Amino acid sequence: MRIRTDGDKAWRTDEIEAAADVVGRNKTDSVVRACSHLVADQEQKAELADNLAGQVSEGAIDPEVATEICDILGDHRNLLFSPSIDICVESEI
Secondary structure (H helix, E strand, O other): OOOOOOHHHOHHHHHHHHHHHHHOOOHHHHHHHHHHHHHHHHHHHHHHHHHHHHHHHOOOOOHHHHHHHHHHHOOOOOOOOOOOOOOOOOOOO
C-alpha cells in the first residue's frame, strides 16, 4: 500500500511522523497501530454510549449528563464517530 504525500497531500507526512513519534515506531508500524487504536476507540465509545443509555433508562443518570458525556467523547473533527443517544424517559406521574 502506498500513501500519497505529494502536492495537496503533503500534510499527511506530518501526521504520520507525529504518530510515529507517539508510538515510538517506524512510520509503517505507526500507521498500523493508529488504525488498530481507532477501531478499538470507536468500539469502546459505542459501548460506553450504550451503557450510558442504560443508566439513563434506569434513572441512575440524568439524560443531560449522558448527552454531555457523549458530546465530550464525540469526535468533532468529523472523522468516524459522533456519539448520540436517543433518550426516552417515561414518567409514571
